Amino acid sequence: xxxxxxxxxxxxxxxxxxxxxxxxxxxWMIFTSFKxxxxxxxxxxxxxxxxxxxxxxxxxxxxxxxPILRWLFNTAFITAAGxxxxxxxxxxxxxxxxxxxxPGKKVILGMVFAALAIPGIVTLFPAFYMFKTxxxxxxxxxxxxxxxxxTMGVFLIYNFLISFPKDLEExxxxxxxxxxxxxxxxxxxxxxxxxxxxxxxxxxxxxxxxLWPSLVTNSNDMKTITLGIATLIQGANFVNPAKMxxxxxxxxxxxxxxxxxxxxxxxxxxxxxxxx
Amino acid sequence: xxxxxxxxxxxxxxxxxxxxxxxxxxxxxxxxxxxxSLHNWNISSGNLGFIGIENYKSILTPGTLYYDLFINGxxxxxxxxxxxxxxxxxxxxxxxxxxxxxxxxxxxxxxxIFFISYSIxxxxxxAIFLWLFNxxxxxxxxxxxxxxxxxxxxxWLGEQPYAWVTILIATVWWTIGFNMxxxxxxLDEVDGSLYEAADLDGAGAFSKFVSVTWPQIRxxxxxxxxxxxxxxxxxxxxxxxxxxxxxxxxTNSLIMNIQTSVFSMNQLGIGSAMAIIMGFIMMLIxxxxxxxxxxxxx
Numbered sequence: 001x002x003x004x005x006x007x008x009x010x011x012x013x014x015x016x017x018x019x020x021x022x023x024x025x026x027x028w029m030i031f032t033s034f035k036x037x038x039x040x041x042x043x044x045x046x047x048x049x050x051x052x053x054x055x056x057x058x059x060x061x062x063x064x065x066x067p068i069l070r071w072l073f074n075t076a077f078i079t080a081a082g083x084x085x086x087x088x089x090x091x092x093x094x095x096x097x098x099x100x101x102x103p104g105k106k107v108i109l110g111m112v113f114a115a116l117a118i119p120g121i122v123t124l125f126p127a128f129y130m131f132k133t134x135x136x137x138x139x140x141x142x143x144x145x146x147x148x149x150x151t152m153g154v155f156l157i158y159n160f161l162i163s164f165p166k167d168l169e170e171x172x173x174x175x176x177x178x179x180x181x182x183x184x185x186x187x188x189x190x191x192x193x194x195x196x197x198x199x200x201x202x203x204x205x206x207x208x209x210x211l212w213p214s215l216v217t218n219s220n221d222m223k224t225i226t227l228g229i230a231t232l233i234q235g236a237n238f239v240n241p242a243k244m245x246x247x248x249x250x251x252x253x254x255x256x257x258x259x260x261x262x263x264x265x266x267x268x269x270x271x272x273x274x275x276x
Numbered sequence: 277x278x279x280x281x282x283x284x285x286x287x288x289x290x291x292x293x294x295x296x297x298x299x300x301x302x303x304x305x306x307x308x309x310x311x312x313s314l315h316n317w318n319i320s321s322g323n324l325g326f327i328g329i330e331n332y333k334s335i336l337t338p339g340t341l342y343y344d345l346f347i348n349g350x351x352x353x354x355x356x357x358x359x360x361x362x363x364x365x366x367x368x369x370x371x372x373x374x375x376x377x378x379x380x381x382x383x384x385x386x387x388x389i390f391f392i393s394y395s396i397x398x399x400x401x402x403a404i405f406l407w408l409f410n411x412x413x414x415x416x417x418x419x420x421x422x423x424x425x426x427x428x429x430x431x432w433l434g435e436q437p438y439a440w441v442t443i444l445i446a447t448v449w450w451t452i453g454f455n456m457x458x459x460x461x462x463l464d465e466v467d468g469s470l471y472e473a474a475d476l477d478g479a480g481a482f483s484k485f486v487s488v489t490w491p492q493i494r495x496x497x498x499x500x501x502x503x504x505x506x507x508x509x510x511x512x513x514x515x516x517x518x519x520x521x522x523x524x525x526x527t528n529s530l531i532m533n534i535q536t537s538v539f540s541m542n543q544l545g546i547g548s549a550m551a552i553i554m555g556f557i558m559m560l561i562x563x564x565x566x567x568x569x570x571x572x573x574x
Contacts, residue, residue, distance in 0.1 A: 008377065008378060008379050011377050012378065015374050015375070018371070018374070018390070019386055019389045019390070022389055022393065023389060023392075025393070025408060025449060026404075028408065028415060032407070032415070041412075041413030042418065043418060044418040044419045044423075089297065092290040092293065092294065093290065093291045093294030095290060096287045100283060100286060100290070101283075101287065102284075102288060103284065103287075103288065111298065111303070115302055118555060119506070119554070119555045119558045119559070120510075121510070121534070121551045121554055121555060122554075122555040123301075123305035123306050123309060124551065125309065125534070125538050125551060126305040126312060127301060129308075129319070129544060130305060130308065146301040148293075148294070148297035148298075148301065149298050149301035151298065154294060179286045208398060210397070210398050210512070210513045210516075211512055211513070211535075226398070226399050227399070229400050229403055230402070232403070233403050233517050234517070241407040241410070241413065241414075241415075244403050244406075244407060245403070245404070245407065247403075248400045248403045251397070251400050252396050252397075252400050255397065255400075259392065259395035
């Protein structure tokens with residue numbers, strides 16, 4: 001045991017140096033948010049010489065320019081609603097396609113596979129124009145519903161189900177269970193890992209999306225936090241790194257907390273996305 | 277089992293929400309986009325008439341405004357694919373190998389640290405790197421000047437090749453953890469008994485990697501390569517926010533230029549045609565990669 005630790009000392013040192021490099025931008029972001037404007041632009045020290053909360057006070061008091069709590073709420077609402085909707089809709093569809101011999105099954109599956117191969121940029125601007133024509137811009141509708149068109153989830157769950165034995169479902173069916181009971185008591189527990197995977201992928205995708213929300217929102221109050229930060233970069237905070245970093249800290253900390261809690265599932269989900 | 281009318285109704289009810297959403301938000305925009313691309317379609321005044329393949333012609337005819345815009349974006353995007361894919365794949369593999377060789381108890385900590393930046397949004401990443409590398413008061417310049425490596429500030433965001441270097445560093449820092457996780461999972465599944473056999477043969481670390489590890493992670497590596505090419509092709513947020521396409525439009529990505537044609541020039545028809553051509557180019561490149569990989573397998 002001891003020998004193996006000593007043997008791995010060089011690689012531990014290398015890993016630690018890389019880890020510090022990875023963490024430096026985040027550490028710099030946090031400390032800079034507590035610097036004064038002049039220090040944030042002139043100093044080469046990572047720690048502030050005089051700590052100040054003025055950047056945070058400034059952000060929370062400029063609610064018309066940067067309603068950052070509203071942006072966080074929008075993101076929480078959109079990611080939660082979008083993720084639940086996508087996972088639910090995709091489970092139902094994949095179950096129906098894998099188990100129930102739905103009419104038109106081959107056509108639907110064909111479209112699911114074809115859609116995976118076609119890059120998203122092709123539908124982006126026409127979809128924007130459709131929402132514009134329908135008068136739905138600057139509402140939650142285009143910020144949530146279009147994510148349901150992704151076929152990745154149906155693909156993942158369908159593949160999972162067809163490689164999974166039907167014995168339990170058949171037993172439940174013979175025992176007189178209804179379709180809903182089978183779905184709830186047999187299918188949901190079975191597909192839980194792949195559904196979690198889909199949930200994590202969908203959550204990260206919606207949370208990180210920048211171009212689409214920037215097309216379909218106009219008012220400050222409808223922005224997501226990801227889009228809001230972009231607005232600050234291009235606007236009021238452009239010349240103020242300290243204030244910029246304070247808003248970035250507020251935007252980033254919730255995501256990092258979610259990430260650390262969901263770490264286990266994210267690790268699994270990355271495995272599940274691929275390959276098998 | 278599962279016969280009869282009631283099952284048919286159930287199956288249709290269950291699949292229809294997805295099918296409706298898919299038709300509305302994917303197939304309809306796809307078909308509509310193809311239709312728009314055959315028209316002189318203005319984003320504010322609407323459809324100004326059918327013009328056949330004129331949009332495609334003017335995008336692909338050298339010398340026209342739209343040709344310059346499209347080629348500028350395509351050239352920059354391809355350049356970014358070329359400079360970003362090798363580090364994103366090779367460094368992530370190196371990181372995964374480092375993690376794989378760490379003592380068991382240290383693995384989760386380092387894995388989390390290398391992966392944590394992936395949880396940050398592209399706009400927050402851009403905010404951080406915009407100010408780390410700012411030419412005027414940016415932290416990197418301040419540090420380099422204070423330790424005497426440079427005497428004049430480097431104009432990281434306003435001069436090449438520094439602008440690409442900044443975009444590249446930001447992208448690697450942001451996304452490399454994802455590729456690394458895929459490699460780590462692949463390495464976990466490598467058959468360990470083969471290493472023992474290689475040890476008995478007296479194989480060194482490098483020859484063990486080449487003869488034992490690589491054949492078993494090759495498929496994953498190929499998957500990662502394809503995913504990375506697609507991601508780099510979709511370059512948008514970093515160049516929009518960190519360099520704003522500069523200096524002299526050298527970091528305008530293809531998606532940025534398509535957006536310009538739609539929103540600054542109001543040409544939705546041109547923009548839709550550009551997006552379709554971009555989609556075709558991406559599918560060609562990915563198809564080519566598949567072809568190469570299948571050919572090598574035989």
